[in-house]
Amino acid sequence: MPNKGDDYFYHKIQMFFDKTTLKNRLKSMEFIYLRLNAILDKLEIDLKDRTVFEFGSGWFPTMPYFFKYKFKARKVEAFDVNQHFKRKTVLEFNTIFSKKDNCNIEDGAKNKYGLPNYIEYFPNFDLVLQDIPIADIVFSRFVLFHMKEIDVIGFCDKIINQYNKGTYVIHFISPSDLVQHNDNTISQQEFLKYSKLEW
Ligand SMILES: C[S@@+](CC[C@H](N)C(=O)[O-])C[C@H]1O[C@@H](n2cnc3c(N)ncnc32)[C@H](O)[C@@H]1O
Secondary structure (H helix, E strand, O other): OHHHHHHHHHHHHHHHOOOOOOOHHHHHHHHHHHHHHHHHOOOOOOOOOOOOEOOOOOOOOHHHEEEEEEEEOOOOEEOOOOOOOHHHHHHHHHHHHHHHHHOOOOHHHHHHOOOOEEEEEEEOOOOOOOOOOOOOOOEEEHHHOOOOOHHHHHHHHHHHHOOOOOEEEEEEEOOOOOOHHOOOOOOOOOHHOOOOOOO
């Protein structure tokens, strides 16, 4: 489908079929936070007062909140090629996150998207086509495997060429077949049976 129609239907279909509650989403993302925490501990990386650039943030500012409130990052910038964050949902999410993680999410009401200070959202940002901002940490979760191989390579080149030595780059990917997530009769590595051309 042409890009505009494609995005519109993608949003509508996801909103209609996705009945997961915000509480459950936060709970499932806690696993990622714990994994990340373990990795950072092992590598002795402290995110306190660092700037973080998350790309492909998705529907909720979950990781930005973990970066700010748990890891005490100074500033988090969340980028996405789509505009997923909705003010109403973010404000609801703020209440759930504040209660669960016992923190005070300040100033959410004043922000266009309901986000607290030092978390900025940049929708309609295509990291393949646009310049990426400088940050201490680059993070993504479940994004790279949605991109074309050539774009992933281009993105990695941008990071290597533009970023200062000492920047940490952390990508979570799922090396499994996404079709399998909704069909457990096939293997998690189903995609390997296709040639590159067929794929
Ligand atoms: C599967 S979602 C993951 C969302 C979130 N990181 C999570 O873990 O729940 C992939 C996200 O990457 C975004 N995305 C895909 N290609 C992108 C690009 N070239 N530039 C920026 N964002 C992109 C999509 O819009 C989508 O929000």
